[in-house]
Amino acid sequence: MEKVQDDPLYKIRHSLAHVLAQAVLEIRPKAKLAFGPPIDTGCYYDFDLEEPLSDDDFADIEKRMRRIISEKQEFVHESRKAQDAITFLDEQGEQYKVEYCKELHEGGEAEIGFYTNGPFTDMCGGPHVEHTGQIPADCFKVDSLAGAYWRGDENNPQLTRIYTLAFKNKKDLKAYIKKRELAKERDHRKLGTELDLYSIDHDGVGSGLILWHPKGGLIRHRIEEHARNMHIEGGYEFVYSPHIGKASLWETSGHLSFYKDGMFAPIEVEGQPYYLKPMNCPFHCKIFASSIRSYRDLPLRFAEWGTVYRFERSGTLSGLTRVRGFTQDDAHLFCREDQMPEEIDKVLDFSVGLLRDFGLKNFHLYLSTRPEKRVGEEEKWEASEKALREALERSGLPFSLNEGDGAFYGPKIDICVNDALDREWQLSTIQFDFNLPERFDLKYVDADGEHKRPYMIHRALCGSMERFFAVLVEHLGGAFPTWLAPVQVALIPVADKFGDYVNDIKDQLESDLFRVQVDTSDKSFNKKIREAVTSKIPNIIIVGGNEVENGTITLRRYCVKEQLTMPREEFYARMQRLRDERLMDCDPEVEI
Numbered sequence: 164m165e166k167v168q169d170d171p172l173y174k175i176r177h178s179l180a181h182v183l184a185q186a187v188l189e190i191r192p193k194a195k196l197a198f199g200p201p202i203d204t205g206c207y208y209d210f211d212l213e214e215p216l217s218d219d220d221f222a223d224i225e226k227r228m229r230r231i232i233s234e235k236q237e238f239v240h241e242s243r244k245a246q247d248a249i250t251f252l253d254e255q256g257e258q259y260k261v262e263y264c265k266e267l268h269e270g271g272e273a274e275i276g277f278y279t280n281g282p283f284t285d286m287c288g289g290p291h292v293e294h295t296g297q298i299p300a301d302c303f304k305v306d307s308l309a310g311a312y313w314r315g316d317e318n319n320p321q322l323t324r325i326y327t328l329a330f331k332n333k334k335d336l337k338a339y340i341k342k343r344e345l346a347k348e349r350d351h352r353k354l355g356t357e358l359d360l361y362s363i364d365h366d367g368v369g370s371g372l373i374l375w376h377p378k379g380g381l382i383r384h385r386i387e388e389h390a391r392n393m394h395i396e397g398g399y400e401f402v403y404s405p406h407i408g409k410a411s412l413w414e415t416s417g418h419l420s421f422y423k424d425g426m427f428a429p430i431e432v433e434g435q436p437y438y439l440k441p442m443n444c445p446f447h448c449k450i451f452a453s454s455i456r457s458y459r460d461l462p463l464r465f466a467e468w469g470t471v472y473r474f475e476r477s478g479t480l481s482g483l484t485r486v487r488g489f490t491q492d493d494a495h496l497f498c499r500e501d502q503m504p505e506e507i508d509k510v511l512d513f514s515v516g517l518l519r520d521f522g523l524k525n526f527h528l529y530l531s532t533r534p535e536k537r538v539g540e541e542e543k544w545e546a547s548e549k550a551l552r553e554a555l556e557r558s559g560l561p562f563s564l565n566e567g568d569g570a571f572y573g574p575k576i577d578i579c580v581n582d583a584l585d586r587e588w589q590l591s592t593i594q595f596d597f598n599l600p601e602r603f604d605l606k607y608v609d610a611d612g613e614h615k616r617p618y619m620i621h622r623a624l625c626g627s628m629e630r631f632f633a634v635l636v637e638h639l640g641g642a643f644p645t646w647l648a649p650v651q652v653a654l655i656p657v658a659d660k661f662g663d664y665v666n667d668i669k670d671q672l673e674s675d676l677f678r679v680q681v682d683t684s685d686k687s688f689n690k691k692i693r694e695a696v697t698s699k700i701p702n703i704i705i706v707g708g709n710e711v712e713n714g715t716i717t718l719r720r721y722c723v724k725e726q727l728t729m730p731r732e733e734f735y736a737r738m739q740r741l742r743d744e745r746l747m748d749c750d751p752e753v754e755i
Contacts, residue, residue: 175298176201176329178238178280178291179228182298183305183327184208185283186227190220196285197259197313197322204339205303205329209311209322211259216323221305224325228303235296236281240289248275252286259313260286302336303329317478342584349584351633352482354641355379358699361483371480371487373629378649381678383628385647386635387468389745390492390517390624397513399466399494404446406470410436415602416445425473443469444596444621447495448603451617456607461617462498462506468628469493483633490628496620497605500546503618507554507593514578514591514624515560521635522644522747523590525581528562530555531569538572539597547595547618548574572598582638590631594621642699642721642749645741652738653695654681657688657707664711668704668731677738696721701748702738722751 180199183206188194191212199208243251245268252260264275264286278287280295292298306326313319330336347353355361360379368374375383394401410429413419418426422441429436440446447465456463470490479485498506515526530551533544551574555562562576569575573595579587596619599605606614625631645651652672656665665681672679680700682691695703703719705726710716716734718727729737737755740746747753 171292172329172331173201174290174292175331176206177289178295179298179303179327179329180206180208181238181278181280181283181285181287181291182228182231182295183224183325184210184285185231185281186224187216187325188283189227190223191216195259196257198263199285205306205327207324207326209313209324211313211320212323216308216325218308225303225305228305229300231281232295232298232300234281235294237294238289238291239279240291241277241279242274243277245272245275248277248286298329299332301333302331303327304336304340317476346584346586346637349637349640350482351484351636354636355482358641360636363482369487370477371475371485373483373486373488379632381649382643382647383632386521386625386632387492387628389520391468393513393517394466394494397464397509399464402447402450402465402467404440404443404450404467404469406472407432407437407439408445410438412445412449413438416442416448416599417602418442418445425475427472427474439472440469441471441473443467443471443491443493444495444599445603447493448599448605448619451495451497451605452603456497456617458499458607458609458615461607462496462502464494464496466492466494483629486627486629489630491623492625492628494622494624496622497607497617498620499607499609499615500618503546503550504553506620507550508557510593510620510622511554511558511576514593514622515558517624518578518580518590520745522750523580523582523634523638525585526560527579527581527587528555528558528560529565529577529579530562531565531575531577532567533569533574534567534571536571537569538601543595543597543618544574551576551593551595570594572596580634582634583640584637588634590626590634591624592621592626595619596621639749640699643701644745644747644749645701645738646745648699648701649678650680650698650700651678651742652680652702652704653698653700654679654704654706655688655691655695656681656683657705659683661706661708661711665706668706668716671731671735672738675735675739677742692719704734720748720751722749 180201184196184199187210191214193213195211197209197211199206245264249261249264249268252264267275275286276288277284278289278291304327306328309324309326311322311324313322328336328339330339358378359376361376362374363370363372364374407430410419418441426441427439429438450465451463468490470488472488475485475487496506532548555576575592575594577589578591579589581587600616600619605617607617609615654665654669656662662683669679669681692703699721701721705717705719715728715730718729718734741748741755746755748755
């Protein structure tokens with residue numbers, strides 16, 4: 164959480180961390196303190212405990228915290244000379260605080276700040292509320308326990324982290340807890356299993372490596388198919404590159420110098436080291452360099468659904484959002500300086516338009532500009548930043564400036580979306596690169612016959628297919644629209660005698676390449692409906708005597724309770740429209 168001196172909520176959360184530590188020390192007096200900062204949802208504190216805590220202790224901790232709050236203990240600040248602070252903390256047996264205090268002293272800090280409230284004193288720079296009574300007693304909740312290594316280093320002791328929620332008022336606290344419960348229900352790891360979309364076989368295959376099941380694979384195929392068609396219409400040319408490359412390639416690109424820790428160990432091939440590719444860009448540079456390019460050839464737009472491999476530590480892996488093997492919808496654009504504005508406009512419009520096709524509508528963009536340490540000519544930085552900024556201004560989309568936050572090799576735009584639970588996800592990136600064209604000596608022949616360096620733009624729209632799939636599952640709650648759903652129609656006869664009519668509907672739908680499921684099991688009618696709803700099938704068709712007699716169907720949409728009865732031909736036309744226009748019929752507010 165960003166430290167804002169005058170933010171009342173920051174002060175409340177920071178002060179609550181001290182109250183939390185004081186309460187824990189009352190029941191675990193031998194506990195040693197580490198760090199306890201405020202965060203965006205409240206605060207946490209890390210403890211080294213001889214006797215562990217559990218969820219069963221939360222009620223007692225909360226009770227003690229409310230007592231401390233009721234005592235209106237004043238927060239009193241004092242500064243101590245660094246060596247005196249070290250001595251004081253050492254006498255208290257606070258070895259973690261001593262270590263950090265010594266670092267501050269060695270870094271030039273002459274004095275160290277402390278705050279005392281009641282019997283509790285902690286090394287701290289503030290700010291705090293005036294007294295504990297200013298912390299709303301009904302707006303916090305001791306929430307969870309987690310393991311955390313001291314200073315985030317797995318070689319250090321593991322501590323116990325206690326998280327506490329804290330908000331301005333009780334309403335905000337309840338709203339956050341409710342949103343979090345909804346997030347748990349929408350968690351792609353949970354829904355991935357329930358809807359049979361994918362799996363991870365940690366022992367048999369390996370952690371961070373995804374097995375796509377038929378239903379998940381079909382949804383992914385439809386996502387990629389739509390995106391590929393859009394790329395072709397947008398003037399992109401598809402290329403393919405190998406999964407491994409010689410060490411010399413990664414030396415030229417700089418990956419072995421700057422990114423080796425993120426790469427898998429080399430594979431020896433005929434006495435030479437090869438590496439699994441962590442990125443596609445060096446191959447695309449080689450394709451550009453494979454022939455003489457004229458200024459008339461530009462822009463060139465190379466696209467690839469390239470699977471890359473990155474070594475992520477096992478503790479950082481998480482479902483589809485952090486994996487070791489993933490597929491990027493990668494593209495690299497090579498253009499002249501005079502083509503930059505139009506290319507950026509096109510790729511920005513393309514990125515936002517494609518994301519909107521999947522029901523993602525709430526955008527915020529970030530422009531990251533030149534950092535202190537960088538490569539490339541200043542004129543190119545100036546021109547590329549200007550092109551990015553002006554494209555953002557023309558787009559009319561909300562954006563913020565991240566001054567100095569660009570990569571060392573070029574400025575970029577990050578496109579973030581807010582999902583149905585208002586969580587922000589960074590998806591698309593539009594990134595200039597002044598490094599690789601130099602390293603691979605990329606050139607084109609200009610109109611004057613001179614060789615010039617092209618501008619190179621990295622661009623991923625969905626990012627990785629795995630992470631985008633996770634975002635989409637959670638945004639939609641697993642209820643995919645008809646055009647993406649693995650099963651588009653569930654046909655449920657009220658009785659077996661209507662089977663011929665149901666099969667006739669099925670045959671017609673399948674002849675138009677719709678994906679249909681007929682439930683002819685012995686389960687009760689109500690159970691069949693429940694299972695279709697649980698499977699989140701977007702169109703549930705009920706067939707009984709009236710439907711057979713009148714040549715109709717009764718439609719129940721997944722997202723609405725009302726049922727519609729309509730002629731069969733009207734339903735077929737409706738299905739065609741849902742698919743062809745890619746309507747988000749999983750949203751009850753979308754008109755069909």
